[in-house]
Amino acid sequence: MLFKHPSPDPHDTAPDTLPQSLVPGGLMAGGRVRASLQALSPALERQLMVLSAVWDTTGDALMVTDERNTIVAVNPAFERVTGYAEHEVVGQSPSLLASGSHNAAFYEAMWSKLQSEGHWEGEVLNRRKSGVVYPEHLRIQVLRDPATGELLNHVAMFADMSLQKAAQRKMQRMASYDQLTGLPNQVLLRDRAEQAMAQAQAGGFQLAMLVLDLDHFKAVNDSLGHAGGDELLRQISRALVEVAAPTETVSRRGGDEFVFLLPKVDIQTLRLVAQRVLVALADPFLVSGQEAVVSASVGVAVYPNDGTDFDALLNNAESAMYKAKESGRRCVRFFTEQMNQGARDRMALLGGLSRAADRGELRLHFQPLVNLSTSEVMGAEALVRWERPGFGLLAPALFIPEAETTGLIVGIGAWVLHEACLQQRRWSESGLGHLHMAVNVSALQFRQGILERQVTEALAETGADPKRLELELTESTLMVQPEEVMDTLLSLKRRGVQLAIDDFGTGYSSLAYLRRLAVDKIKIDQSFVRDITVDADGAAIVRAVIQMARSLGLRTLGEGVETQVNRRALQVLGCDYAQGYFFGKPMPADEFEQWVNRARQPPLATP
Ligand code: C2E
Numbered sequence: 001m002l003f004k005h006p007s008p009d010p011h012d013t014a015p016d017t018l019p020q021s022l023v024p025g026g027l028m029a030g031g032r033v034r035a036s037l038q039a040l041s042p043a044l045e046r047q048l049m050v051l052s053a054v055w056d057t058t059g060d061a062l063m064v065t066d067e068r069n070t071i072v073a074v075n076p077a078f079e080r081v082t083g084y085a086e087h088e089v090v091g092q093s094p095s096l097l098a099s100g101s102h103n104a105a106f107y108e109a110m111w112s113k114l115q116s117e118g119h120w121e122g123e124v125l126n127r128r129k130s131g132v133v134y135p136e137h138l139r140i141q142v143l144r145d146p147a148t149g150e151l152l153n154h155v156a157m158f159a160d161m162s163l164q165k166a167a168q169r170k171m172q173r174m175a176s177y178d179q180l181t182g183l184p185n186q187v188l189l190r191d192r193a194e195q196a197m198a199q200a201q202a203g204g205f206q207l208a209m210l211v212l213d214l215d216h217f218k219a220v221n222d223s224l225g226h227a228g229g230d231e232l233l234r235q236i237s238r239a240l241v242e243v244a245a246p247t248e249t250v251s252r253r254g255g256d257e258f259v260f261l262l263p264k265v266d267i268q269t270l271r272l273v274a275q276r277v278l279v280a281l282a283d284p285f286l287v288s289g290q291e292a293v294v295s296a297s298v299g300v301a302v303y304p305n306d307g308t309d310f311d312a313l314l315n316n317a318e319s320a321m322y323k324a325k326e327s328g329r330r331c332v333r334f335f336t337e338q339m340n341q342g343a344r345d346r347m348a349l350l351g352g353l354s355r356a357a358d359r360g361e362l363r364l365h366f367q368p369l370v371n372l373s374t375s376e377v378m379g380a381e382a383l384v385r386w387e388r389p390g391f392g393l394l395a396p397a398l399f400i401p402e403a404e405t406t407g408l409i410v411g412i413g414a415w416v417l418h419e420a421c422l423q424q425r426r427w428s429e430s431g432l433g434h435l436h437m438a439v440n441v442s443a444l445q446f447r448q449g450i451l452e453r454q455v456t457e458a459l460a461e462t463g464a465d466p467k468r469l470e471l472e473l474t475e476s477t478l479m480v481q482p483e484e485v486m487d488t489l490l491s492l493k494r495r496g497v498q499l500a501i502d503d504f505g506t507g508y509s510s511l512a513y514l515r516r517l518a519v520d521k522i523k524i525d526q527s528f529v530r531d532i533t534v535d536a537d538g539a540a541i542v543r544a545v546i547q548m549a550r551s552l553g554l555r556t557l558g559e560g561v562e563t564q565v566n567r568r569a570l571q572v573l574g575c576d577y578a579q580g581y582f583f584g585k586p587m588p589a590d591e592f593e594q595w596v597n598r599a600r601q602p603p604l605a606t607p
């Protein structure tokens, strides 16, 4: 293969023809050299002996082919590199070394250079006898008769590059990755950050750099010993990589400092990510049987506001990190003061919210659920509020989303369930036992059997009637952990608890799927109810949902009914129940009771 000559057909490997007499055959035959040296002059003899020693001992593989491109001699290094013994290759074509990695054009170029310049040099992938393909650096020299210019031989010299290549790859890795943790190092970080900044500039979005420094790492390190400290850093890097999205880069700057690069962020998610990073380190790490508790201080800088190049951004993120250290560590600080304010507000909200239930600051309001054909109140939806000191009564939109991202919703949910069941029990004692109590539950409550435990406890502690308890969950909750949700729901159903799908139409679940989950009722989202009277399409959608629900034996409730027109339209379309300001707003328990008693006397509204 190496000595293939160009020809009109690139696949034709016809060799050149060379007179064998011109080849210094004795020399090339290596060990057999001495016998044929007898006839030579002593000077020439010595020269040839030197050459013979070089041939035998050089680390470079040598191969000589004759005028027909047939191998006539190879040296011991050739045997070592290729795995072929000399007797196996002499008389063969060099193509037995070919790996199939190069195309015809590659060899054509090689041959054309050999013809015009008499030598060629480059990298080639060849195959050893064992089948293993290896890279070699190959030099080919053409030998011609000085008198006639006739081609005599090709001499090929090559060295196995596998080890060098592996070393090169290792060097490249070392140049881009941190040895201890395997995370990208600052060289690679800079590279990625610069690319990300170019994209952010082109796309007009923001990116963020978070510098994270472990608090009191030196003390931890000392107590664990050097190897323990290294192991802890490796565990921490794994924990950090786990909280990062695939597009985000987590790198180690050295020591106990890490840098996150978030290539595209908005401020809201940025705060969450920063928080997530702190939470990721909150659980103790286990290093050789010893618990290590760590925390970190995080500084954040945002492109382009806080810096438009890598160094500026990194410096500013770092000075924000020092501010975090000064503020007592284990916290996040932004380079920009205004963002610090936002972060502090959020921390204060979460701090207050985590204690709201214990401090008795949570309230339940009740909104009537009305039977459209009889105009009777069939129940109430319990809606939580937070009496936040200094802020007044907060609507759920101001704290439920935060409670959901931090997990606080689990505790709040337990309080709501207990309180709602207690109220249901009180009603049953004051003649309102027929009323259903609808309670909103969050996806997080479905984890690890929490909801089932919470419901069991609430029912047991209050003595409420499970058949009057209705859980409202959204379509997205059903999608998060379908198996866990399914198991929980079926087990709750067996105890008589009712199920409703809240805000139906805003997710992607099919009614047939809901039927399989043994859902009792679907609550059609406000947005659809509002559209009923706006155009024919709006009405058509609601009609279709109601008809399908009916055919599957599900009840329907229209949410957000604000006008008599809405109410009528729903009723005409065959909707069973409704809820909305038209009937009554959410109100405290005592007000709700008065409202029900008032509504009982004259008909609530014209049917
Ligand atoms: P949701 O479960 O869909 O509750 C209905 C929301 O629509 C309530 O808002 C209610 O006040 C409002 N609403 C009722 N009728 C009308 C109307 O005619 N017009 C308009 N514009 N709005 C109406 P609220 O109380 O602010 O609750 C908002 C959401 O907060 C609830 O939506 C629910 O998703 C969540 N939420 C409330 N309490 C809890 C709770 O205890 N746990 C959980 N996980 N989420 C809750």
Ligand code: MG
Residues within 6 Å of the ligand: 381, 440, 472, 502
């Ligand atoms: Mg609801």
Ligand code: MG
Residues within 6 Å of the ligand: 502, 503, 523, 525, 559
């Ligand atoms: Mg709803």
